[in-house]
Amino acid sequence: ARTNLQDQPYINNKISPDYGEANLNLEPFYSSSKSFVKLHSLDKVLPCEGQQEVQVEYIIKHRELKNDIDHFDLHYLVTFKGSVQDYGSLEISTENKNDDLHGKATLKLPLSAGTSSTFRALVYTILPDGDIVADSAKYRIQQCLQNKVSIGFSPDEVLPGSDVSLKIQAAPGSLCGLRVVDQSVVLMKPDKELTADKVYNLFPFRDDGRYDDRINEYEGLCPYSDFDYYPRWGLHSRGDQDVYSLFEVYIHTN
Structure with a gap:
């Protein structure tokens, strides 16, 4: 949505409204199955002990599920400083065999001083055809010390x-x-x-959502061409996100 702001002529002794400007950048998220999950974030700072309930909203296309499946699993990971602190799964019933699945589930995330002052949670599900649907969110927690x-x-x-x-x-x-x-x-x-x-x-930790520099792969520039004076640049990326960018892990296979 866009609003066209027009300059109003100045009139003496008349108060004219002044409208501010705002913008919101949206990045498209790609899913080949048209299925999605949304892990809701929280604006407040969480305590450093106990549990915190967070809502997970899901939209699963029924055509992506097999007819003999009566449930699917929502898996979650809690990461802090690059390591997995907690994990688990929720079983979601698929009683309705005709319509697409659209509902909400509740995750109970453990809170402790070991995850101060920010941690990330990742929720995902693996569909029968191998497609992965995921989302992640970052939560703030009080800065507490483990030794009471x-x-x-x-x-x-x-x-x-x-x-x-x-x-x-x-x-x-x-x-x-x-x-x-x-x-x-x-x-x-x-x-x-x-x-x-x-x-x-004294021990700063920067969580900017990127890989650590020690394992980040360097993407060098294209080499010079015999006919071009300047190096060739690749096409500009739209910045589309997919599920693999949410995991923020390197997967090594043979």
Whole structure:
């Protein structure tokens, strides 16, 4: 859709509306079977423990299923920093033998500090003819540390010069360090406090949806021709996506 904006003539002492501009780029997704799945994304930041339900919407052409099939499987993968953290499948019934299958399913994705601060989920199904239908989404999760540590005084409030007990509780394998400062120091310089965000910034990880540079295949330019002064350039790609671009894995076969 496109809106034609026309310049309005200026009229003294008259307020004219000012309409902003916006754009949305859509990339076509190719599927030879005309079947699709959609993994819905979430705008909120997820907690770093428990489970999160996400919706999967599917459109499966009935002609792609065999007559004796009473269900198909939706498989899912959860990846973080290039490795698979969790996987599973859902069984979808195909009771209606005439119409195309259009419905929704719910995935329960596990949340943990091991997948902070972003992770990707991939959902796919393999049709009887070998066609793969898939979709992926990226989710944000709170930046939490795996080693849970707590500290507290007993009692919480005492008179100056009184004896207090310091209680430290930590997960097995934790390395704990103590720093004792006056509370005024924290109030004057809150940026000096050690937080989970600062720890994660020490080990930055960029998830831009591309292959790692260590395994990315270099696509060199076409060689020079005897008749052309400039190198030959290939046709401009439309950027169409397919299911293999969603997996973001290298598949080696013999």
